[in-house]
Amino acid sequence: MREENIVLDAPQKEVSLISGSGIAKQFVAVVGGSAAGLFAAALLARRGVPVRVFERIESLEPAARTLIVTHRMRALLGHAAESSIVNEIRRFELFTDGRAAAVALKQPDLIIERRALIQGLAGEAQRAGASLELGRRFHALHPNGRGLVLEVERCSDGKREEAHAGSIIGGDGASSRVARAAGWPPLETVPLVQSIVRLPKDMPADTARVWFVPQDTPYFYWLIPESAERGALGVIGENGADTRRHLERFLEKRNLDPIEFQGARIPVYKSWVPVRRRVGSSFVYLVGDAAAQVKVTTVGGIVTGFRGALGVAQAILNGGSSPELRTLRRELNLHLLLRRSLHRFQQPDYSRLVDLLNAPAIQSLGEYSRDEAWRILWRICLYQPRLLLLGLRGLLTRSRVSRPAVLS
Numbered sequence: 305m306r307e308e309n310i311v312l313d314a315p316q317k318e319v320s321l322i323s324g325s326g327i328a329k330q331f332v333a334v335v336g337g338s339a340a341g342l343f344a345a346a347l348l349a350r351r352g353v354p355v356r357v358f359e360r361i362e363s364l365e366p367a368a369r370t371l372i373v374t375h376r377m378r379a380l381l382g383h384a385a386e387s388s389i390v391n392e393i394r395r396f397e398l399f400t401d402g403r404a405a406a407v408a409l410k411q412p413d414l415i416i417e418r419r420a421l422i423q424g425l426a427g428e429a430q431r432a433g434a435s436l437e438l439g440r441r442f443h444a445l446h447p448n449g450r451g452l453v454l455e456v457e458r459c460s461d462g463k464r465e466e467a468h469a470g471s472i473i474g475g476d477g478a479s480s481r482v483a484r485a486a487g488w489p490p491l492e493t494v495p496l497v498q499s500i501v502r503l504p505k506d507m508p509a510d511t512a513r514v515w516f517v518p519q520d521t522p523y524f525y526w527l528i529p530e531s532a533e534r535g536a537l538g539v540i541g542e543n544g545a546d547t548r549r550h551l552e553r554f555l556e557k558r559n560l561d562p563i564e565f566q567g568a569r570i571p572v573y574k575s576w577v578p579v580r581r582r583v584g585s586s587f588v589y590l591v592g593d594a595a596a597q598v599k600v601t602t603v604g605g606i607v608t609g610f611r612g613a614l615g616v617a618q619a620i621l622n623g624g625s626s627p628e629l630r631t632l633r634r635e636l637n638l639h640l641l642l643r644r645s646l647h648r649f650q651q652p653d654y655s656r657l658v659d660l661l662n663a664p665a666i667q668s669l670g671e672y673s674r675d676e677a678w679r680i681l682w683r684i685c686l687y688q689p690r691l692l693l694l695g696l697r698g699l700l701t702r703s704r705v706s707r708p709a710v711l712s
């Protein structure tokens with residue numbers, strides 16, 4: 305990891321504040337050794353903070369997943385990103401009801417393999433000095449006089465162990481046990497299912513396809529190539545069984561045979577989740593899916609989870625303040641606003657959306673990434689204000705569908 309990529313602005317003396325305030329021998333405990341947790345661990349360990357990561361899986365072989373992220377990931381991770389990148393996307397094709405539009409990306413999106421990403425981040429965290437304790441399931445926490453006590457269960461034999469920490473970071477995903485133990489309310493989640501398929505013959509390896517089919521889902525279907533031969537075709541839904549059925553029907557219609565299925569539930573961002581809570585005299589923090597740090601337009605959580613991890617590392621090192629968390633909050637709230645509008649779109653709205661994509665609007669979509677939504681929106685205000693009116697109409701219209709609105 306290159307030093308200049310870690311946008312931590314804490315002066316070194318504030319790190320020593322942590323080690324000089326009576327919790328010198330206490331460490332930061334990170335629960336969850338996946339994307340957000342490991343990135344937070346690496347950032348803190350690089351600043352000399354003692355870090356222990358507790359992960360329930362017993363070997364560093366997490367479930368494989370093909371993911372698409374913006375080039376922002378490279379800026380955040382530096383060379384730690386490279387080993388996980390399997391392909392680059394330079395063009396998006398959008399389809400709805402027989403209409404199509406294409407967007408050329410100025411900076412390519414990255415197709416990454418989640419297992420390689422996690423292994424790369426684990427290596428970074430360990431090289432920086434963090435210890436990685438696999439096969440340890442977090443169970444509970446409570447304050448003691450000097451900090452926090454974590455109860456973890458050894459997955460191999462069910463034996464309970466206790467560990468003492470100065471603070472705890474919960475990077476343990478959408479159904480975070482750390483969050484529940486520290487008093488955060490549960491998050492709403494939606495199912496995401498994708499299938500690995502052979503790419504259709506007409507599909508270039510540098511192009512991703514998106515279909516808006518509002519009868520099936522208020523989100524969308526996508527096909528992202530991981531190589532010239534294979535890609536991941538997926539859908540986000542609202543109900544697990546329906547979502548899988550819709551995906552199977554979509555595959556059948558396109559004569560695509562599923563090679564394997566990947567899926568899990570993703571948190572729905574409904575409002576900013578404060579990332580820090582006091583427990584006793586110490587703090588518990590959340591990063592990534594545990595704090596719903598997910599762009600609710602696309603349900604992408606990798607880059608935003610890294611930004612959340614960076615923000616929490618800043619907060620720990622700076623005694624609470626974090627510029628990254630402020631900008632992440634603004635960004636996630638903007639995606640929420642866009643989702644509220646899109647969630648009410650019906651077929652005629654999507655058709656109109658594709659029809660309204662004029663050349664400057666398409667250029668703006670290609671120039672800025674999904675992680676810079678404010679810039680895209682500003683440019684669209686200038687070049688195709690009717691798109692904004694369409695969005696506003698979506699916002700002001702009551703849902704016309706019988707399905708329960710996730711985001712009301």
Ligand SMILES: Cc1cc2nc3c(=O)[nH]c(=O)nc-3n(C[C@H](O)[C@H](O)[C@H](O)COP(=O)(O)OP(=O)(O)OC[C@H]3O[C@@H](n4cnc5c(N)ncnc54)[C@H](O)[C@@H]3O)c2cc1C
Nearest residue numbers: 336338339340360371372442476477568592593604605606
């Ligand atoms: C099929 C699929 C496709 C996706 N596609 C994309 C995409 O294209 N782009 C994108 O940006 N996002 C995508 N996402 C979302 C993205 O994967 C998540 O937002 C991201 O992985 C969240 O990372 P995280 O580190 O916060 O949590 P997770 O990856 O959920 O990690 C949580 C970790 O905590 C561990 N853990 C849980 N409980 C405990 C416990 N009690 N004790 C110890 N350890 C525990 C788990 O084993 C796990 O390692 C996709 C998700 C799915 C399911």
